[in-house]
Amino acid sequence: MTLAAPARYAVVGNPVAHSRSPRIHTLFAAQTGKTLVYEKLAAPLDGFTATVADFFAAGGLGLNVTVPFKLEAHALAARHLSPRARAAGAVNTLWRQDGALHGCNTDGVGLVADLKRLDAPLDGARVLLVGAGGASRGALGPLLDAGCARLRIANRTEARALQLLADWQAQGGSDTRLDATGLAGAGIAQGWDLVINATASxxxxxxxxxxxxxxxxxxxxxxxxxxxxxxxxxxxxxxxGAAQAHDGLGMLVGQAAESFHIWHGLRPDPLPVLAALREDLARPAEVPA
Structure with a gap:
């Protein structure tokens, strides 16, 4: 009797060697009783489309997409985008369904879930979002849906911030709470309740x-x-003067949990996985003998 090969998933990016997604999804699988293999795929900068096609042709079931390919992933899945992906203009989760490639963006959902875990201000809050790349695109809709009173995009190149605002409005996302500026114009007289760094600085x-x-x-x-x-x-x-400052490890786990739910129909508990990753980070790096 031949055993069926385990379900195959991966994260694709360039670079991708540093990714913790395999560790996260392996922990989710153990938690939920799923059997799967989750790998890292390093796609050439000019070879994302071919890498995705080869992965699914070989029987792969789902891909997470990281920098710099989220806009290309959006284009690949353009005919079957979730509302979140359509609004964001970027995709970080791909899967095949009924013979077609589908795309979603789980970054913003993961961000908001972690901000709520941290009791960070959202409903009625003044929020500054620094950066105008794919991460910011995924965050806009969920932050507005969370009830922030004002949301400003600030980017080193002001034109990119204005373009992100225009793209959002073109998707039907016109909202008087949202504006855009360069970094020099990031401040407001009363100060921001929450400042999010969506750049890779x-x-x-x-x-x-x-x-x-x-x-x-x-x-x-x-x-x-x-x-x-x-x-x-x-x-x-x-x-x-920020009273509290947090890193994005919880967002990483949160967006992965949402991808896992899309693929498997199961919603894992992110908290023990987040704790395990914190332990990983605290462990001293091994020195080669």
Missing amino acids: SLADAAPDLPAALYAAGAHAYDMMYGAAPTPFMRQARAD
Whole structure:
């Protein structure tokens, strides 16, 4: 008797070696009793479409998509996008259904779920979103749906922030609570209740070039990046008056949990998985003998 091969899933990106998605989905599978294999796929910068096609042709069932391919993934699944993916203009979750490629964006849902876990201000809050890339695209709709009173996109290149705003409005997302500016115009007189860094600046051990006095009393700061120590943005935020600063490890787990639910129809508990990843980060790196 030949045993069936386990269901195959993967994360695709460039680079992708650092991804913790295999660890997360393996823990979710153990928690829910699923049997699966979850791999890392390094796609050439000019070879994303071919990599995706080869994966599904070989029997793969689902892909998570990371930088820099979320816009290409949106184009590939253009005929079968979820409302979240259509509004965001970016896709981080792919699967085949009835012979067609489908796409969703779970980044914003994962972000909001983690912000709620942290008791960060959302409903009625003034929120600054730093960055205008794929991560920001995925966050806009869920942040507005969470009830924020004002949401400003601030980006190093102001034209990109304005383009993101225009793209959002073109998708029917016109909202008087939303505006866009360059980094120099990021501040408001009363301060922000929540500032979210959606740039990859922390990967370069730097913080965005933000003006001072951004934070209202009791404000939170949230970096979508994460690490064993506070990120440069988190340190910048605390120095500028943020009452609390958080990294994005919980968002990573939260978006993965939503992808897992899409693929398997099961909703895993992210909290023990988040705790396991924190332990991983705290463990000293092995030194080769």
